[in-house]
Amino acid sequence: xxxxxxxxxxxxxxxxxxxxxxxxxxxxxxxxxxxxxxxxxxxxxxxxxxxxxxxxxxxxxxxxxxxxxxxxxxxxxxxxxxxxxxxxxxxxxxxxxxxxxxxxxxxxxxxxxxxxxxxxxxxxxxxxxxxxxxxxxxxxxxxxxxxxxxxxxxxxxxxxxxxxxxxxxxxxxxxxxxxxxxxxxxxxxxxxxxxxxxxxxxxxxxxxxxxxxxxxxxxxxxxxxxxxxxxxxxxxxxxxxxxxxxxxxxxx
Ligand SMILES: NC(=O)c1ccc[n+]([C@@H]2O[C@H](COP(=O)([O-])OP(=O)(O)OC[C@H]3O[C@@H](n4cnc5c(N)ncnc54)[C@H](OP(=O)(O)O)[C@@H]3O)[C@@H](O)[C@H]2O)c1
Numbered sequence: 001x002x003x004x005x006x007x008x009x010x011x012x013x014x015x016x017x018x019x020x021x022x023x024x025x026x027x028x029x030x031x032x033x034x035x036x037x038x039x040x041x042x043x044x045x046x047x048x049x050x051x052x053x054x055x056x057x058x059x060x061x062x063x064x065x066x067x068x069x070x071x072x073x074x075x076x077x078x079x080x081x082x083x084x085x086x087x088x089x090x091x092x093x094x095x096x097x098x099x100x101x102x103x104x105x106x107x108x109x110x111x112x113x114x115x116x117x118x119x120x121x122x123x124x125x126x127x128x129x130x131x132x133x134x135x136x137x138x139x140x141x142x143x144x145x146x147x148x149x150x151x152x153x154x155x156x157x158x159x160x161x162x163x164x165x166x167x168x169x170x171x172x173x174x175x176x177x178x179x180x181x182x183x184x185x186x187x188x189x190x191x192x193x194x195x196x197x198x199x200x201x202x203x204x205x206x207x208x209x210x211x212x213x214x215x216x217x218x219x220x221x222x223x224x225x226x227x228x229x230x231x232x233x234x235x236x237x238x239x240x241x242x243x244x245x246x247x248x249x250x251x252x
Contacts, residue, residue, distance in 0.1 A: 012090025063118030146170025149251035
């Protein structure tokens with residue numbers, strides 16, 4: 001196996017921004033592994049890519065299921081023995097428009113299971129593979145909705161958002177980003193860890209259709225993944241512990 005070829009795993013990649021990231025990184029010559037919790041949906045996504053002349057690998061990966069994460073890591077280890085980039089993209093909101101005073105515990109726990117605990121479980125399991133690369137990157141797909149500075153800014157697009165479970169889980173994942181970046185830096189391990197805000201993007205996120213999201217002002221997929229693709233394809237960008245979008249730095 002050629003261990004110098006950039007090998008990228010994208011979680012939650014059977015649709016939405018994850019699939020677009022797989023498509024664009026494949027077009028740019030990376031070997032991409034498409035993570036999908038439902039294998040049939042993953043196969044359908046692989047078939048769509050093939051129609052565009054693109055080849056990607058597939059791995060079953062439910063980020064909330066430790067056994068699934070274990071098996072995915074084992075498969076990648078057996079087939080490739082390394083990983084260059086991990087893109088933690090899988091995410092969803094379970095408490096859209098719920099009020100902090102009465103948000104349901106069930107939804108709160110679902111927000112954290114996927115957007116926080118799942119992200120950490122995948123990251124920890126993939127770290128040994130990332131350490132096999134001369135230089136590796138972990139990119140966490142966060143959200144401006146996780147920024148307390150923006151939540152307090154009356155002119156911000158997220159000022160009126162109310163999904164405290166999702167917002168807190170993204171804020172917590174941001175703290176994990178910072179702390180893991182610092183740990184790896186102190187240990188002089190060549191793995192950067194950064195968070196990215198894609199902006200409001202026309203996907204099925206939040207249970208809407210991409211068409212409805214567009215009518216509400218959401219940006220196209222290509223714009224939503226632009227900063228992620230830029231960071232994933234720039235070998236000279238070795239910044240770590242940052243939170244950025246296409247406009248620059250996002251306040252934590
Ligand atoms: N769209 C936006 O406006 C927006 C804004 C800011 C941040 N984000 C973030 O961007 C990322 C991608 O969102 P998107 O807009 O592309 O959403 P999406 O179209 O709803 O796609 C979400 C993806 O996550 C997967 N997923 C859900 N639960 C999973 C699990 N337990 N294990 C593995 N995969 C799972 C879904 O798989 P299934 O098909 O099996 O459900 C799907 O592939 C998320 O982290 C989201 O929080 C989105």
